[in-house]
Amino acid sequence: MVIVGLGLIGGSLAKAFTKYTDCHVAGFDTDPATLEEALACGAITKAGDDCDLAGADIVYLCLYPQADIDFVKTHLSSFQKHTVVTDVCGIKAEVCRGLCALAKEGGFTYCGAHPMAGTEKHGFSASRADLFTGASYILVPCGAPEKVQELLRQTAFALGFGRSVSTTPEQHDRLIAFTSQVPHALACAYVMSPRCPEHRGFSAGSYRDVSRVANINEVMWSELFLDNRTALTEELDTLLKNLTDIRNAVAENDHDKLEELLRQGRLVKEELGE
Amino acid sequence: MVIVGLGLIGGSLAKAFTKYTDCHVAGFDTDPATLEEALACGAITKAGDDCDLAGADIVYLCLYPQADIDFVKTHLSSFQKHTVVTDVCGIKAEVCRGLCALAKEGGFTYCGAHPMAGTEKHGFSASRADLFTGASYILVPCGAPEKVQELLRQTAFALGFGRSVSTTPEQHDRLIAFTSQVPHALACAYVMSPRCPEHRGFSAGSYRDVSRVANINEVMWSELFLDNRTALTEELDTLLKNLTDIRNAVAENDHDKLEELLRQGRLVKEELGE
Known part of the structure; x- marks a missing residue:
């Protein structure tokens, strides 16, 4: 296996391969200290080079979207016909378009993916x-053969993933806007309240949960937001509208309207069995 | 001890008294099935009556704000001079005003409180x-003597609470609007997105955390929202403004502005050491 970029996701993939499989992992990273740390803790067996790219069964691109594309462009001649290239970007339309074009040009197989895991660190x-x-x-196959998809799925299950779904780049990006990007935007907007620094002693689980991901990597997330x-x-417009409805019911002291809006929220969760 | 209202908070107080102290708990509840369940599991030692109110050291009012006031009005002659009456309402200005007036009239001591705990159930x-x-x-003392505050604090620590802060009703309500009420409004607004029912397989911790408290008791929360x-x-206006700023930076493809807004969020969290 080759892993390009040993950040949170790439580093975790490397550690999971080492812990749960017999695979050897060659790792790329532009930061020598990170490479050294990854070697020292056994997450990778060697620092990657073009020979590793040429020999790899699967190459996991774990950089930011544009950097993934740039990396493949730079090393295009090293990718072989048998190599499966995948990525871990949180947004798919842009990166899939770029990598599909390079796959055609370079003669390798590309199959997009997005591991739904992360932390606020x-x-x-x-x-x-x-x-x-x-x-x-x-999985965001973009026309990759079923056996390639199955290889990536089975490899994911070996690393501990619990389920896999397949979709198009466009549908992926629409759903991720809701499930992941809006909560991150929200967390940042929320903690900007002048009340936030005074919350200690007056807060519990609700504050903690909504504010958690405000601890954001703003460079990566700005790119992900603008790509989508x-x-x-x-x-965000949908959320602003729904939140404004609740705000207006409160401001206008409209008890029936407010209760109806909150009930709608509860019913959605109940219907989902959550 | 007397506990009036055996819902999530009153029931948990009863169970905590039973588990962590030697106190006997008499419980009031308008629902006979709840009283029976609380007796059967040992959370209370008896169903409360006016004699229990007259003999109690502390009476915990655990109903909705207006119902707390109504309960005390109805049983006013049973409250004695030595009795400390407290409540657990999530909003204080209204309920403190009502109960302070009744304390004066009935000759007992009132000291408001708000245990910062709960679940989405x-x-x-x-x-x-x-x-x-x-x-x-x-603690929201409203002029209660220090020895009364100390009694309530020490009792709270015996039940497992980890810290205690004191404040005025107005400051309490301003902070709670931010730490607790906004996240509940937000959760309901968020899950009303047409994308929500499709989230399975495309969501992780961010979705779970923001949507959790949408599973709301809309009757209680409508009252709490309108009381504040x-x-x-x-x-909500502060949040709507901050969220609109982020929305506009995204819509206008303004990378620098967006990165600056997200950075602000991160810095708040970092300065708080969270």
Whole structure:
């Protein structure tokens, strides 16, 4: 296996391969200290080079979207016909378009993916072998053959993933705008309240849960947000509208309207069995 | 001890008294089945009556705000001079005003409180002895003597609370609008997205955390929201403004602005050491 980029996700993949499989992992990272740390703790067996790319069964691209594309461009001649290239980007339309074009040009197979796992921390130091336990592994095949999809799925299950779904880049990005991007935008907007620094002693689980992911890597998330700006803008508009409805019912002291709005929220959760 | 109302909080107080102290608990509840369940599992030693109110050291009012006031009005002649009456309401200005007036009239001592604990479930069946472990116990003394405050604080620590803060009703309500009410409004607004029912396989911790408290008791929360409508409207306006800023940066593809907004969120969390 080759893993390109030993941040939270790449580092965790490396550690999971080492813990749960017999695979040898060659790792790329532009930071020498990270490479050294990954070697020292046994997460990778060697620092990757072009020979590793040429010999790899699967190459996991674990950089930011544009950096993934740039990496493949730079090393295009090293990728072989038998190699399966996949990525872990949180947004798929842009990166799938770029990598599909390069796969055609370079003659390798590309199959997009998005491991639905993470924490509010980032970097190799936050990575851990059990990050993916029970998580969902989203495949975005973009026309990759079924046997390639099956290879990636079975490899994911070996690393601890609990389920896998397949979808198109567009549907992926619409759903991720809701399930992941909106909560991150929300967390940042929430903690900007002038009340936030005074919360200690007056807060419990609700504050903790909504604010958790405000501890954001703003460089990565800005890129992810803007790569998905149509779907994300639409989701944020939906949320702003629904939240404004609740705000107006409160401001206007409209008890029946408020109770009806809150009931709708409860019913959605109940119907989902959550 | 007397506990009036054996819902999530009252039931948990009863169970905590039974588990962690030698106190006998007499419980009031308008639902005979709840009283029976509480007796059967040993959470209370008897169904409460006016003699229990007259003999109690502390009476915990655990109903909704207006119902707490109504209960005391109805049983006013039973409350004695030595009795300390407290409550557990999530909003204080209204309930403190009502109960302070009744304390004057009835000659007992009132000291408001708000145990910062809860779950997205409600009712006696969701109550548990360990609900308060490590939680914050907010005191809203409204002029109650220090020895009364100390009695309530020490009792709270015996039940597992981890800290206690004291404040005025107004400051309490301003902070709670931010730490507790906004997250509940938000959770309901969030799950109303048409994307929500499709989230399975595409979601992880962020979705779970933001949506958790949408499983709301809309009757109780509507009352709590409207009892605090000035502070809550102000907090919702702050959030709507901050979220709109992020939305506009995304829609206008303004990378620098977006990164700056997300950075602000991260810095708040970092400065709080969270």
